[in-house]
Amino acid sequence: MQRRRDRDFAMELDRQDPLNSFRERFLIPRHSSGKEEIYLCGHSLGLQPKRVEAFVVRELKKWGELGVRGHFEGEDPWLPYHELVTEPMARLAGALPSEVVVMNSTTVNLHLMLVSFYRPTQKRHKILIEAGAFPSDHYAVESQIRFHGFDPATSLVTLAPRDGEDLLRMEDIEAAIQHHGDTLALIMFGVAQFRTGQVFDIARITKLGHEVGSMVCFDLPHAVGNIILKLHEWQVDSAAWCSYKYLNAGPGGMGALFVHQNHAERSDIPRFAGWWGHNKERRFLMEPHFSPIPGAEGWQLSNPPILSLAALRASLEIFADTNMEQLREKSVQLTEYLIYLVKEELADQIKIITPEDPAERGSQISMRVKPQPGSHTKEQGQALFEFLCNQGVACDWREPDLIRVAAMPLYNRFVELFDFVQLMKQFWQR
Ligand SMILES: *Cc1c(COP(=O)(O)O)cnc(C)c1O
Numbered sequence: 367m368q369r370r371r372d373r374d375f376a377m378e379l380d381r382q383d384p385l386n387s388f389r390e391r392f393l394i395p396r397h398s399s400g401k402e403e404i405y406l407c408g409h410s411l412g413l414q415p416k417r418v419e420a421f422v423v424r425e426l427k428k429w430g431e432l433g434v435r436g437h438f439e440g441e442d443p444w445l446p447y448h449e450l451v452t453e454p455m456a457r458l459a460g461a462l463p464s465e466v467v468v469m470n471s472t473t474v475n476l477h478l479m480l481v482s483f484y485r486p487t488q489k490r491h492k493i494l495i496e497a498g499a500f501p502s503d504h505y506a507v508e509s510q511i512r513f514h515g516f517d518p519a520t521s522l523v524t525l526a527p528r529d530g531e532d533l534l535r536m537e538d539i540e541a542a543i544q545h546h547g548d549t550l551a552l553i554m555f556g557v558a559q560f561r562t563g564q565v566f567d568i569a570r571i572t573k574l575g576h577e578v579g580s581m582v583c584f585d586l587p588h589a590v591g592n593i594i595l596k597l598h599e600w601q602v603d604s605a606a607w608c609s610y611k612y613l614n615a616g617p618g619g620m621g622a623l624f625v626h627q628n629h630a631e632r633s634d635i636p637r638f639a640g641w642w643g644h645n646k647e648r649r650f651l652m653e654p655h656f657s658p659i660p661g662a663e664g665w666q667l668s669n670p671p672i673l674s675l676a677a678l679r680a681s682l683e684i685f686a687d688t689n690m691e692q693l694r695e696k697s698v699q700l701t702e703y704l705i706y707l708v709k710e711e712l713a714d715q716i717k718i719i720t721p722e723d724p725a726e727r728g729s730q731i732s733m734r735v736k737p738q739p740g741s742h743t744k745e746q747g748q749a750l751f752e753f754l755c756n757q758g759v760a761c762d763w764r765e766p767d768l769i770r771v772a773a774m775p776l777y778n779r780f781v782e783l784f785d786f787v788q789l790m791k792q793f794w795q796r
Pocket residue numbers: 471472473474500502503556560585586587588608621
């Protein structure tokens with residue numbers, strides 16, 4: 367289809383979109399003007415599915431009516447409640463149900479993952495991450511290195527893009543893995559890169575890491591529900607993610623942990639254990655000796671927050687009515703359309719730093735203001751960001767100079783992207 371720059375064309379794309387009606391299943395925030403916001407912040411906090419309230423209220427009622435008996439009685443008793451989200455979550459990660467457990471939050475799960483899969487020795491003690499990794503990832507790996515008596519100055523390898531570039535090149539990742547070779551204990555990458563939206567080649571990094579004998583783990587809050595994942599097939603050792611970004615499970619929503627089948631059944635892997643990871647048949651015998659549930663469930667510590675799980679169920683129910691292939695197809699169309707409009711309408715003002723190749727990006731597009739005569743780019747960027755917020759666009763600002771937007775295939779429309787670009791144009795036409 368020949369692209370056009372008018373609003374009718376955007377409306378035509380929406381009419382042809384097979385996922386168009388999914389938007390009706392979400393609550394859309396309103397701007398102070400009373401109009402619906404152009405919500406492009408699903409990479410930060412996904413919107414609320416309308417059915418969340420019903421799911422949560424049902425558990426509140428159960429608690430009110432049954433008290434402690436709610437653990438065993440009524441519909442969906444709480445004791446096995448977390449099992450209800452395992453299969454749909456595993457599907458989104460391309461994992462076997464036995465490889466996934468929903469529990470805790472991302473950073474807690476990163477630590478549990480590191481406890482099991484970062485096993486440094488005098489010779490093999492290094493962790494390779496990106497220099498621009500999410501701060502929590504830095505803090506987690508540095509503290510784990512110290513916890514094992516090593517020094518981040520010699521055990522943490524950080525990889526940055528080349529001077530003047532925003533994106534990491536695969537050849538540089540490959541060279542770093544080769545260079546550090548048998549001193550690498552663990553490689554951990556965040557996908558998609560939270561600042562740039564760059565999607566790294568998980569399958570390839572995993573293969574390269576395994577070739578030098580390293581464990582390979584991923585931090586995937588920006589990947590699950592965003593791009594197509596095959597964690598099992600790709601032989602990823604372990605991964606963690608959250609459910610409040612692309613998975614729309616609400617603020618502070620629960621995290622998940624993936625442990626590959628290659629490791630998940632092994633009881634000899636060290637782990638920090640808790641009673642919820644103990645053999646289900648024997649849990650309430652309250653024995654002191656720990657015997658883990660086979661699979662990722664054996665990494666559980668505590669009984670889970672049922673209200674958070676209930677909210678997540680409302681979201682996963684929506685994903686179950688479509689699939690990642692369909693969502694991904696629309697997501698690529700949305701980003702291609704946005705990139706087209708920005709290039710056509712704002713070529714002199716905006717630089718998109720997210721990769722052009724759809725295989726290297728998800729829903730997120732990161733952009734910065736190009737140097738303008740007589741003004742500082744960072745200040746212009748911040749002024750543009752504030753203007754957009756005031757006009758009812760939800761997007762975010764990342765230091766030092768980036769505006770991040772993401773159009774979600776479940777609830778965003780092409781016409782919103784058209785209106786968003788028009789607003790950016792207005793900023794320079796004021
Ligand atoms: C969002 C995000 C987190 C958030 O951590 P929480 O423990 O859920 O607060 C961590 N790492 C990455 C890469 C993220 O994108």
